[in-house]
Amino acid sequence: GAVVSQHPSWVICKSGTSVKIECRSLDFQATTMFWYRQFPKQSLMLMATSNEGSKATYEQGVEKDKFLINHASLTLSTLTVTSAHPEDSSFYICSARSAAGGLNNEQFFGPGTRLTVL
Protein backbone atom coordinates (compact mmCIF):
# COMPACT_ATOMS: atom_id res chain seq x y z
CA GLY A 1 0.00 0.00 0.00
CA ALA A 2 0.82 3.74 0.02
CA VAL A 3 1.98 4.01 -3.57
CA VAL A 4 2.48 7.30 -5.37
CA SER A 5 2.86 7.41 -9.12
CA GLN A 6 4.08 10.14 -11.44
CA HIS A 7 3.46 10.54 -15.13
CA PRO A 8 5.35 10.87 -17.32
CA SER A 9 8.57 9.41 -15.96
CA TRP A 10 10.54 11.48 -18.44
CA VAL A 11 9.75 14.15 -20.98
CA ILE A 12 11.70 16.12 -23.55
CA CYS A 13 10.19 19.33 -24.86
CA LYS A 14 11.11 22.38 -26.89
CA SER A 15 11.81 25.71 -25.27
CA GLY A 16 8.65 27.78 -24.92
CA THR A 17 6.24 24.88 -24.61
CA SER A 18 4.34 23.81 -21.49
CA VAL A 19 4.61 20.46 -19.77
CA LYS A 20 2.18 18.89 -17.30
CA ILE A 21 3.32 16.36 -14.72
CA GLU A 22 0.78 14.28 -12.80
CA CYS A 23 1.16 12.93 -9.29
CA ARG A 24 -1.33 10.33 -8.05
CA SER A 25 -1.78 8.56 -4.74
CA LEU A 26 -2.95 5.14 -5.86
CA ASP A 27 -4.27 3.56 -2.69
CA PHE A 28 -4.83 6.35 -0.21
CA GLN A 29 -6.31 9.81 -0.04
CA ALA A 30 -3.77 12.59 0.15
CA THR A 31 -4.92 15.90 1.58
CA THR A 32 -1.45 17.32 1.13
CA MET A 33 0.97 16.87 -1.72
CA PHE A 34 4.42 18.39 -2.04
CA TRP A 35 6.43 19.18 -5.13
CA TYR A 36 10.22 19.06 -5.02
CA ARG A 37 12.93 19.76 -7.53
CA GLN A 38 16.24 17.91 -7.53
CA PHE A 39 19.30 19.05 -9.45
CA PRO A 40 22.06 16.54 -10.25
CA LYS A 41 24.04 15.54 -7.18
CA GLN A 42 22.02 17.94 -5.02
CA SER A 43 19.28 17.71 -2.49
CA LEU A 44 15.55 17.95 -2.99
CA MET A 45 14.32 21.52 -2.80
CA LEU A 46 10.70 22.09 -1.84
CA MET A 47 8.87 24.08 -4.50
CA ALA A 48 5.34 24.17 -3.16
CA THR A 49 2.85 22.59 -0.80
CA SER A 50 -0.53 21.72 -2.21
CA ASN A 51 -3.66 21.09 -0.17
CA GLU A 52 -6.71 19.58 -1.84
CA GLY A 53 -9.22 22.18 -2.89
CA SER A 54 -7.10 25.21 -2.10
CA LYS A 55 -4.31 27.21 -3.67
CA ALA A 56 -0.78 25.93 -3.40
CA THR A 57 1.72 27.59 -1.10
CA TYR A 58 4.93 28.34 -2.94
CA GLU A 59 8.39 28.56 -1.43
CA GLN A 60 10.33 31.78 -1.70
CA GLY A 61 11.92 32.18 -5.10
CA VAL A 62 9.53 29.81 -6.91
CA GLU A 63 7.50 31.56 -9.60
CA LYS A 64 3.86 30.61 -9.13
CA ASP A 65 2.96 31.76 -12.64
CA LYS A 66 5.61 29.51 -14.13
CA PHE A 67 4.97 26.43 -12.02
CA LEU A 68 1.20 26.00 -11.90
CA ILE A 69 -0.03 23.51 -9.33
CA ASN A 70 -3.51 22.09 -9.19
CA HIS A 71 -4.75 19.70 -6.51
CA ALA A 72 -8.29 19.09 -7.61
CA SER A 73 -8.92 15.78 -5.89
CA LEU A 74 -7.65 13.76 -2.95
CA THR A 75 -5.66 11.52 -5.26
CA LEU A 76 -4.30 13.83 -7.95
CA SER A 77 -2.05 16.87 -8.11
CA THR A 78 -0.56 18.32 -11.27
CA LEU A 79 2.45 20.53 -11.88
CA THR A 80 2.52 22.46 -15.14
CA VAL A 81 5.78 24.05 -16.19
CA THR A 82 4.71 26.89 -18.45
CA SER A 83 6.88 28.32 -21.21
CA ALA A 84 9.67 25.96 -20.29
CA HIS A 85 13.30 26.96 -20.79
CA PRO A 86 16.51 24.91 -20.61
CA GLU A 87 17.16 26.08 -17.06
CA ASP A 88 13.92 24.37 -16.02
CA SER A 89 15.45 21.02 -16.91
CA SER A 90 15.51 19.03 -13.69
CA PHE A 91 14.12 16.05 -11.82
CA TYR A 92 10.71 16.84 -10.35
CA ILE A 93 9.47 14.71 -7.47
CA CYS A 94 6.14 14.74 -5.72
CA SER A 95 5.18 13.33 -2.36
CA ALA A 96 1.82 12.76 -0.74
CA ARG A 97 0.68 12.70 2.85
CA SER A 98 -2.41 10.83 3.97
CA ALA A 99 -5.45 12.60 5.29
CA ALA A 100 -5.91 13.21 9.00
CA GLY A 101 -2.62 11.70 10.11
CA GLY A 102 -3.29 8.32 8.60
CA LEU A 103 -0.40 6.02 7.59
CA ASN A 104 1.55 7.46 10.53
CA ASN A 105 1.53 10.89 8.87
CA GLU A 106 4.30 9.66 6.60
CA GLN A 107 5.09 11.18 3.23
CA PHE A 108 5.24 8.82 0.29
CA PHE A 109 7.28 9.77 -2.73
CA GLY A 110 6.67 9.33 -6.40
CA PRO A 111 9.46 7.99 -8.63
CA GLY A 112 10.11 11.40 -10.15
CA THR A 113 9.86 12.96 -13.60
CA ARG A 114 12.94 13.87 -15.59
CA LEU A 115 12.28 17.03 -17.62
CA THR A 116 14.67 18.04 -20.38
CA VAL A 117 14.02 21.30 -22.22
CA LEU A 118 15.86 21.74 -25.49
Add this chain to the structure above:
Amino acid sequence: GDSVTQMEGPVTLSEEAFLTINCTYTATGYPSLFWYVQYPGEGLQLLLKATKADDKGSNKGFEATYRKETTSFHLEKGSVQVSDSAVYFCALSGRQAGTALIFGKGTTLSVSS
Protein backbone atom coordinates in the same frame (compact mmCIF):
# COMPACT_ATOMS: atom_id res chain seq x y z
CA GLY B 1 15.27 28.49 9.39
CA ASP B 2 15.43 24.78 9.86
CA SER B 3 18.22 22.95 8.06
CA VAL B 4 19.98 19.62 7.74
CA THR B 5 23.69 19.08 7.17
CA GLN B 6 25.06 15.71 6.19
CA MET B 7 28.52 14.56 5.31
CA GLU B 8 29.73 15.02 1.78
CA GLY B 9 30.17 11.96 -0.35
CA PRO B 10 30.82 9.83 -2.11
CA VAL B 11 31.49 7.17 0.46
CA THR B 12 33.22 4.13 -0.98
CA LEU B 13 33.37 0.94 1.09
CA SER B 14 34.13 -2.72 0.67
CA GLU B 15 31.45 -5.26 1.40
CA GLU B 16 31.03 -6.02 5.12
CA ALA B 17 32.63 -2.73 6.16
CA PHE B 18 31.10 -0.53 8.86
CA LEU B 19 29.14 2.49 7.66
CA THR B 20 28.57 5.84 9.30
CA ILE B 21 26.95 8.79 7.56
CA ASN B 22 26.85 11.87 9.76
CA CYS B 23 23.81 14.11 9.95
CA THR B 24 23.22 17.17 12.11
CA TYR B 25 20.25 19.47 12.16
CA THR B 26 19.12 22.93 13.17
CA ALA B 27 15.48 23.33 14.09
CA THR B 28 13.12 25.11 16.39
CA GLY B 29 11.05 22.91 18.61
CA TYR B 30 11.21 19.15 18.41
CA PRO B 31 11.28 17.90 14.84
CA SER B 32 10.90 14.36 13.60
CA LEU B 33 14.01 12.98 11.90
CA PHE B 34 14.25 10.66 8.93
CA TRP B 35 16.64 8.81 6.69
CA TYR B 36 15.53 8.23 3.11
CA VAL B 37 17.26 6.09 0.50
CA GLN B 38 17.19 6.55 -3.26
CA TYR B 39 18.32 3.58 -5.31
CA PRO B 40 19.45 4.23 -8.90
CA GLY B 41 16.48 5.05 -11.10
CA GLU B 42 13.97 4.89 -8.26
CA GLY B 43 12.09 7.28 -6.00
CA LEU B 44 12.87 8.03 -2.39
CA GLN B 45 11.99 5.39 0.16
CA LEU B 46 11.76 5.89 3.89
CA LEU B 47 14.54 3.91 5.53
CA LEU B 48 13.93 4.78 9.19
CA LYS B 49 12.71 7.53 11.42
CA ALA B 50 12.66 8.81 15.00
CA THR B 51 10.13 11.19 16.44
CA LYS B 52 11.60 12.15 19.81
CA ALA B 53 14.89 12.45 21.65
CA ASP B 54 16.74 9.18 22.35
CA ASP B 55 14.50 7.25 19.97
CA LYS B 56 16.38 4.78 17.79
CA GLY B 57 15.07 4.10 14.31
CA SER B 58 16.14 0.87 12.66
CA ASN B 59 15.46 -1.02 9.44
CA LYS B 60 17.34 -3.49 7.22
CA GLY B 61 20.35 -3.43 9.54
CA PHE B 62 20.57 0.36 9.48
CA GLU B 63 20.03 2.38 12.63
CA ALA B 64 20.13 5.98 13.82
CA THR B 65 19.56 7.55 17.23
CA TYR B 66 17.91 10.94 17.77
CA ARG B 67 20.45 12.87 19.87
CA LYS B 68 18.99 16.16 21.00
CA GLU B 69 22.07 17.20 22.96
CA THR B 70 24.26 17.03 19.85
CA THR B 71 21.42 17.72 17.36
CA SER B 72 22.50 14.66 15.41
CA PHE B 73 20.95 11.64 13.71
CA HIS B 74 23.88 9.67 12.33
CA LEU B 75 23.14 6.63 10.16
CA GLU B 76 25.07 3.43 10.88
CA LYS B 77 25.23 -0.11 9.59
CA GLY B 78 27.55 -2.76 10.90
CA SER B 79 28.15 -4.64 7.65
CA VAL B 80 27.25 -3.10 4.31
CA GLN B 81 26.33 -5.05 1.18
CA VAL B 82 26.70 -4.22 -2.49
CA SER B 83 22.92 -3.83 -2.62
CA ASP B 84 23.17 -0.92 -0.15
CA SER B 85 24.75 1.25 -2.85
CA ALA B 86 22.44 4.24 -3.14
CA VAL B 87 22.04 7.88 -2.19
CA TYR B 88 21.05 8.48 1.43
CA PHE B 89 19.20 11.60 2.53
CA CYS B 90 18.78 12.85 6.07
CA ALA B 91 15.63 14.92 6.61
CA LEU B 92 13.58 16.61 9.27
CA SER B 93 9.98 17.58 9.60
CA GLY B 94 8.05 19.76 11.94
CA ARG B 95 5.28 18.16 13.92
CA GLN B 96 2.40 20.07 12.44
CA ALA B 97 0.26 18.23 9.93
CA GLY B 98 1.08 19.23 6.38
CA THR B 99 4.68 20.19 7.18
CA ALA B 100 7.11 19.50 4.36
CA LEU B 101 10.38 17.65 4.75
CA ILE B 102 13.68 19.51 4.75
CA PHE B 103 16.45 17.45 3.23
CA GLY B 104 20.20 17.33 3.50
CA LYS B 105 22.20 17.27 0.28
CA GLY B 106 22.44 13.49 0.16
CA THR B 107 25.39 11.14 0.48
CA THR B 108 26.24 8.66 -2.23
CA LEU B 109 27.32 5.27 -0.95
CA SER B 110 29.15 2.87 -3.23
CA VAL B 111 29.89 -0.63 -1.95
CA SER B 112 32.17 -2.95 -3.86
CA SER B 113 32.55 -6.72 -3.51
